Each structure stands twice: as C-alpha cells, then as structure tokens.
Amino acid sequence: MMAEDQLAEALRLADTLTGYEDESAIEQLVETLLRAAAKQGHVRAMAELGAFLWHVRGDEDDARPWLVRAAEAGEGDSMNLLGDIHDFLGDGDEALRWYEAGAAAGDPHAVDNLAALRTLGH
Incomplete structure (x- = not known):
C-alpha cells in the first residue's frame, strides 16, 4: 500500500x-x-x-x-502542536519559538496561541 x-x-x-x-x-x-x-x-x-x-x-x-x-x-500544525506540548510542560520559551514558527508558516491556531502567550507576558 x-x-x-x-x-x-x-x-x-x-x-x-x-x-x-x-x-x-x-x-x-x-x-x-x-x-x-x-x-x-x-x-x-x-x-x-x-x-x-x-x-x-x-x-x-x-x-x-x-x-x-x-x-x-513546513507543517504549521505540527509547529503549533509542539508549542502546545512545550506550553503544557511549562517551557514557555520553547512554546513561543514553535508558535512563532507556526504563525510564520500560516497556521491560524499558532497565530492565536502566540497572541495568547504574549498576552500572558511571554
């Protein structure tokens, strides 16, 4: 197959x-x-x-x-999920890095998560 x-x-x-x-x-x-x-x-x-x-x-x-x-x-949704995983694990810097990459790749969830993380002061 x-x-x-x-x-x-x-x-x-x-x-x-x-x-x-x-x-x-x-x-x-x-x-x-x-x-x-x-x-x-x-x-x-x-x-x-x-x-x-x-x-x-x-x-x-x-x-x-x-x-x-x-x-x-180049899979933006994978970048976003990596951001989610790092955010869940308490690694805000790495979450930010992946959300930024996902946002740059055009993933709408990464854009939203990046905005949320920045709103929280990261």
Whole structure:
C-alpha cells in the first residue's frame, strides 16, 4: 500500500473513533498505518502520527520526533502542536519559538496561541 493510501485509510478510521468505548484494535490499526506512511517519508503522515501519539496515546517521547520532522518540513500544525506540548510542560520559551514558527508558516491556531502567550507576558 502506498503512503498516500495508508494515510487516507488511517484518517478514515480515526474519524470513527469516539473515545467512549474500547477501540484499541482500531487505534492500533490507525497507528500502524500512520507509522508505515510516515516511515515512507510522507510529511503529512508524520504530522498525523505525532498528533495521534500525543493526543490518543499520550506518548510525548514517541510523538515529539515525528512532530519535529513534520515541522521541519513546513507543517504549521505540527509547529503549533509542539508549542502546545512545550506550553503544557511549562517551557514557555520553547512554546513561543514553535508558535512563532507556526504563525510564520500560516497556521491560524499558532497565530492565536502566540497572541495568547504574549498576552500572558511571554
């Protein structure tokens, strides 16, 4: 299966997740598909995998390298999520750096988060 097809199938399956029941089998399949596409170098898949690992698995250590790779390839939403992660961890300077990068890349959430962080005096 090609990376684009793996990503599309992973996103289709992820849309069925409700969070209200045991969906571990679907979650595992989504992760497997995203990893396969990301390992083929698909940048959007790297971004989606990083977001999945952070939001669904709660695995910062596994999420961060994928998010950084996607961010370095220009994915603004990954830059924003890296800002969120650093903000959550209490590292305002690093959060600011990622929000600035995301805002410069045109991510609207990064623009909002950057404004909020600056309003708080950072």
